[in-house]
Amino acid sequence: MNIGFIGLGNMGAPMALNLLKAGHHVYVYDLVESTVQMLEASGAVRAASPAKVASADIDMLITMLPASVHVKQVYLGDDGVLAAVGKQVLLIDSSTIDPQTAREVAAQAAAQGNDMLDAPVSGGTGGAQAGTLTFMVGGDEAVFERALPVLQAMGKNIVYCGGAGNGQVAKVANNMLLGISMIGAAEAMNLGVSLGMDPKVLAGIINTSSGRCWSTEVYNPYPGVVETAPASRGYAGGFGADLMLKDLGLATEAARAAKVPVVMGAAAQQLYQTFSSQGHGKLDFSGIIKLFSDK
Amino acid sequence: MNIGFIGLGNMGAPMALNLLKAGHHVYVYDLVESTVQMLEASGAVRAASPAKVASADIDMLITMLPASVHVKQVYLGDDGVLAAVGKQVLLIDSSTIDPQTAREVAAQAAAQGNDMLDAPVSGGTGGAQAGTLTFMVGGDEAVFERALPVLQAMGKNIVYCGGAGNGQVAKVANNMLLGISMIGAAEAMNLGVSLGMDPKVLAGIINTSSGRCWSTEVYNPYPGVVETAPASRGYAGGFGADLMLKDLGLATEAARAAKVPVVMGAAAQQLYQTFSSQGHGKLDFSGIIKLFSDK
Amino acid sequence: MNIGFIGLGNMGAPMALNLLKAGHHVYVYDLVESTVQMLEASGAVRAASPAKVASADIDMLITMLPASVHVKQVYLGDDGVLAAVGKQVLLIDSSTIDPQTAREVAAQAAAQGNDMLDAPVSGGTGGAQAGTLTFMVGGDEAVFERALPVLQAMGKNIVYCGGAGNGQVAKVANNMLLGISMIGAAEAMNLGVSLGMDPKVLAGIINTSSGRCWSTEVYNPYPGVVETAPASRGYAGGFGADLMLKDLGLATEAARAAKVPVVMGAAAQQLYQTFSSQGHGKLDFSGIIKLFSDK
Amino acid sequence: MNIGFIGLGNMGAPMALNLLKAGHHVYVYDLVESTVQMLEASGAVRAASPAKVASADIDMLITMLPASVHVKQVYLGDDGVLAAVGKQVLLIDSSTIDPQTAREVAAQAAAQGNDMLDAPVSGGTGGAQAGTLTFMVGGDEAVFERALPVLQAMGKNIVYCGGAGNGQVAKVANNMLLGISMIGAAEAMNLGVSLGMDPKVLAGIINTSSGRCWSTEVYNPYPGVVETAPASRGYAGGFGADLMLKDLGLATEAARAAKVPVVMGAAAQQLYQTFSSQGHGKLDFSGIIKLFSDK
Known part of the structure; x- marks a missing residue:
């Protein structure tokens, strides 16, 4: 599958690596050049901005960001994901943020026809590296089922929590x-x-x-x-x-x-x-x- | 075995009944007449005061009282247990009280040659009736071993916690x-x-x-x-x-x-x-x- | 003086009335029609939107709003105050909001050349009616001095607290x-x-x-x-x-x-x-x- | 007046000194020899035990002790104040202790015919030295009136708080x-x-x-x-x-x-x-x- 990944920090980088290991094609973006290079060396394709990731030929887009303010900016900003992404792309935000923001972003995604899940994780950097994270997932259940195989490449325990925001x-x-x-x-x-x-x-x-x-x-x-x-x-x-x-x-x-x-x-x-x-x-x-x- | 039992409330009464069921001979005391009668009907022998229980022909004496103030009074009072009991009697207080008081009473018992354990329980009235209480026991470990068979008639999980007061x-x-x-x-x-x-x-x-x-x-x-x-x-x-x-x-x-x-x-x-x-x-x-x- | 006033709730309405009593010319806006009519009956001039208040012939503009979200919307919104107001107008926000938002709005006002003060009050509706409110004022001290006579028409105790946001x-x-x-x-x-x-x-x-x-x-x-x-x-x-x-x-x-x-x-x-x-x-x-x- | 004083710590010593300065005759007791000597040097008379203070020719007895346990011991102990004191002696405990203990001791004093006040202080060692302590006094109001002149030698603000224990x-x-x-x-x-x-x-x-x-x-x-x-x-x-x-x-x-x-x-x-x-x-x-x- 073709997957975009934005946010390659201590958690995001090993998660993206596990997607590559599982055979997916991954487009990546991060502000830190060295991390991007490391992912490139493992087979990822670099994109120049969140919007470029979103407009690449992808089926799914995963974000892993530090806080609500970054999630809003990356999804809702002028040069953000929602402005650039095609309707067929399934959006997954794995950042840990407040439920209200998760629901706002999901509602805006839904308004323009994009399926979206909130899927924060537990298990720490160890779990991210080992691919044994727990994902707590909110959103439509059918969308959850579509995302499941990809999440299983990064985690062991994937739990459906109900509607949008419930993962958070x-x-x-x-x-x-x-x-x-x-x-x-x-x-x-x-x-x-x-x-x-x-x-x-x-x-x-x-x-x-x-x-x-x-x-x-x-x-x-x-x-x-x-x-x-x-x-x-x-x-x-x-x-x-x-x-x-x-x-x-x-x-x-x-x-x-x-x-x-x-x-x-x-x-x-x-x-x-x-x-x-x-x-x-x-x-x-x-x-x-x-x-x-x-x- | 001959056992004294002082304090026949919601917890004490079913505990004493379980001792009777296990074949022990039990001397009882409580302020509430109806409870004493109920125990008598089940085979217990009534004593007229804590001191009378203590001076009966017993091997072990168990107390189950509401609070520290009652434990002090029953053990240390002028007409109390320590003043009347023989040195061979093993004392067990199953009341839930503060560790300091438990240690004070145990120290006074030790000073006059009596072994003593603090053995508060958990498991509620249901556990007391079913004989499935947990006992948390403080005191000398050899003394604990001697008490074990009797405690097992009232509980399922008997845990040794270390020196005097550690049960509390x-x-x-x-x-x-x-x-x-x-x-x-x-x-x-x-x-x-x-x-x-x-x-x-x-x-x-x-x-x-x-x-x-x-x-x-x-x-x-x-x-x-x-x-x-x-x-x-x-x-x-x-x-x-x-x-x-x-x-x-x-x-x-x-x-x-x-x-x-x-x-x-x-x-x-x-x-x-x-x-x-x-x-x-x-x-x-x-x-x-x-x-x-x-x- | 010509003064704009946005937000005529339990606090704002009596504050605006006190400005009228002091002889000021007051342009008002609120979503609640009956309050606007009451102010009109007392001599205020109605404006159709926050932007219309801001673009009226005023020297000073005061806002009294329920929470940060309304302050952001009224000042920073597409049809908001900052987009419409002239540089000569002194802005005063008397809402009680978080200091961060107060500083953000003040910074945007400053960036386009408008002086701004945050001036939350204490003293309740009684103080608002009696004109005995306490104002805690943050912003430039010279600007504070210019605002003082107007604030004194609404309050008794006007305290300068330091730079922008310090009133909050x-x-x-x-x-x-x-x-x-x-x-x-x-x-x-x-x-x-x-x-x-x-x-x-x-x-x-x-x-x-x-x-x-x-x-x-x-x-x-x-x-x-x-x-x-x-x-x-x-x-x-x-x-x-x-x-x-x-x-x-x-x-x-x-x-x-x-x-x-x-x-x-x-x-x-x-x-x-x-x-x-x-x-x-x-x-x-x-x-x-x-x-x-x-x- | 002849006054007994038990407890010559950081607070008690300067309080007793102020009684001496005011012309009272003071019998003192403390465990710390050096403090007793200091008080003797200022004119106090040493007593060998709390009971000896209590049985001296005194009109009033004041105690200033660290905690409830000491108050109980000094008043109620076998060699304590109550066992030795004459009925005419007014007892004042200025220790800061729990109200329950204060009331217990006062009740025992009353039972044997002694008037008693609880009179904890505030104002610290500075106030004790300067004679400017605040006394919060519980007990019978007529007894309070009798004690007032003596307390005024040690404090400035003497407040009647109601019945026994209310000072505490x-x-x-x-x-x-x-x-x-x-x-x-x-x-x-x-x-x-x-x-x-x-x-x-x-x-x-x-x-x-x-x-x-x-x-x-x-x-x-x-x-x-x-x-x-x-x-x-x-x-x-x-x-x-x-x-x-x-x-x-x-x-x-x-x-x-x-x-x-x-x-x-x-x-x-x-x-x-x-x-x-x-x-x-x-x-x-x-x-x-x-x-x-x-x-």
Whole structure:
């Protein structure tokens, strides 16, 4: 298949490479010249602008951008995708952005006859490289079915979430809960150890009890409990605290727009902002335990 | 074995019944006459006071009391257990209380030569009746081994947590995290549904992703997602909001004593207090979602 | 002076009336016909669109709009103010919006040679009618001096806050602190009274001590403490909880953009959202005490 | 008058000195020998134990102790005050403790015929030395009148708060609100300055507006705004963050006992605990602004 790909950052570049590996023909665009060259060396074809990607001979166009402002610009700008793309091209935005913007862009695409999906991912750069990302996909279900084989070249778990924007809703809701339970896990582990328990014993009890969550089982924030977790290597790598902060910002903004309270979600956002303001935004997000105790 | 049992409330009575069923000889005491009669009808022997239970011909004495103040009174009072009990009797307190008090009482027991375990439970009245409670046990490990067969008559999952008080520490840490993740689950479900997602689809995605926790998988607070959960029967039964509030109070008090921050734990306590002050303390604790939305 | 006025809502209409009373010639625009007629009856001249106001023979143009989206549309839209206005016209936006948008619009005005001030107000509809509003003004100081006489026809306390956007910053910072201290006052009063104190005695002590704030002295949330406060008339009138919620949303958004933590500010926003979601958004913002106790 | 004084710490010693200066005859007790010697050198008479102070020829006995546990021990212990004191002696506890304990001790005193007041202070060591403390006094009003002349030798502002324990209630409610508004002031100042405002201009606006509070006017946490405030001398001296943390702990505990929510109060407690756990507990409590920004 002929596929356009705009946004070749830490996530986008390995995703595009996986499309090439799967035998697709890929047109690429990014502002960073070196990344474009790397993709060219792997067989991609360079385009000079988003509009040039959009007007190439493609069946599908995927975008992977940092934030809502870039998505609006790339799709809706004067020299953007929608102004240049043919009606037959299926549009997929894999950026993590707020659901409202995702729905606005999808509505404008629909108005001019283009099918569009929002398909944010989880799984990090490791998952992007291994082709094991989870895609949370919003849009028409028949369109989802058409996109599925291409998404499967980049991910392992492709989940249909309902209408336009619902991929973003699912991601924002999941990650808000993740941020909350990670801080909860950090507080519970820190409290228990301060009161005299062995961290592994405590984690073992929680993990067979009602407090168990992904943050205690797979990604325990206390050093030495889970050998493969960032906590056991100084909180290097993984999912950065600043990325969690960004997602919590999307969650509280979406809640503000929807007029629903997210008391714990907002507290989590503020604690991650405090952690980041203290200079730790590049650490893995499980490092938030250091806000409370630096042992 | 000959066993004393003090405190025959909603939890204590079925626990004592299970000891009788297992063939033990049980001496009982409670302030409520009707409960004592019910136990007598099942084969228990009534004693006139905690001290009378303690001075009966017993090998082991189990207490199941509402709060620290009762534990102190029953064990340390002038007419209490420690003043009357023989050195050979193994003492087990299954009340949920603060770790400091548990350690104080255990230290006084040890000072006069009595082995003692703290062994708070989880699993609710259903688990007490079915004999499937989880016991989190603190104290000497050899003493734990001696108590094990008796605890197994009342529970299924008997976990050794380390030295005196650690049973309470494990319970308080687990339940604090449970309270936090339940509110987080309520906020995430409410946010996602408000933004247009189907609650079952959203729960399905979270449960295969990094936001998953016991509160989304087993006990989802959104009505209709988990058929067996209290949310699907109007938040009746289960683990009452006021009981969660009590445990969160123990957690924040333990944190205050240990001088460690529990920002989210304290927020959870205050939200449950708000929910209770609004008149909902008797609902299951997953009903906290009604604080944010009454759909 | 000849003045344009766009936005004749609960605040804008009485402000424009005060300009007429002061002898100014006023061109007005609003979507609501009845308000325009009322202003006409008082001597204003109707214009058919924002652009028509802007292109009238005016020296100054004032806008009073509900939110950022309207400010952007009225100033920057295709048929908007900037496209139609002459360079000699001094622009003043009195809407309460986020500082970023205020700065964007001011920058575009400056780029085409128009002086512009942001001048949000406090004092409510009562202050608008009485001409006693406080104006917090951002922009060039010489421009501020030129605007001063006109603002004084509508307000009593006109404060220069520094460069463009700083009027909005001052308002957002002040109102965030107001929201926080109002909830704090509600909690402190509710706690003290629950513990047995007379509310007037407690307020008297706080007001001569280090806890004193505008929310305890002037606007005490406990009924009967300050006779003129909304708490003493069922929380009717005053500054609505939903307006406080809007301002707290502006504050947390500004903090997110500035990457600074506002832990208490975000908690205040969420508590007001909870209060509003429970159906109380139209009450005065001091009614938040009812979230905790409905006595 | 003959007065007993137990507890000669940073607060108690200068208070006792002021009683001596006012011409009273003072019997003193403390565990720290050097302080006792200092008081002796100023004319006090040493007693060998709390009971010896209580059984001396005194009309009034004042205690100034660190926490509830010490108050219980000194008054209710086997060798304590109540066991030794004559009925004619008026008892005054100036310690800051929880209202429940204050009421328990007062009830026991009353039961044996002793009048008792709780009279916690504010004003710090500076106020203790200068004799300008504020006393918040709970107990019988006629007893308060009898104590007044003696309290005036140590303080300037002596406030009657109602029945037993109400002095503690007033202090705990005031200081909880103080902790909340100080963090709010820190966040508002930090936000405004981060968004480009001059800190003095911002403080000036807040102080003439609805956000004003003691924490912005007298004790502004931003360096350089109030010259006499600890913020302008590196947060040295003043009222230590760990003392604020203690008072917030008393407030949340009192709220727990009273079953009322204090959401912001608990958040303030946890933020001060976080600040203290990061090693800053000895700084003035306005230093909490450093948690969010270390400029």
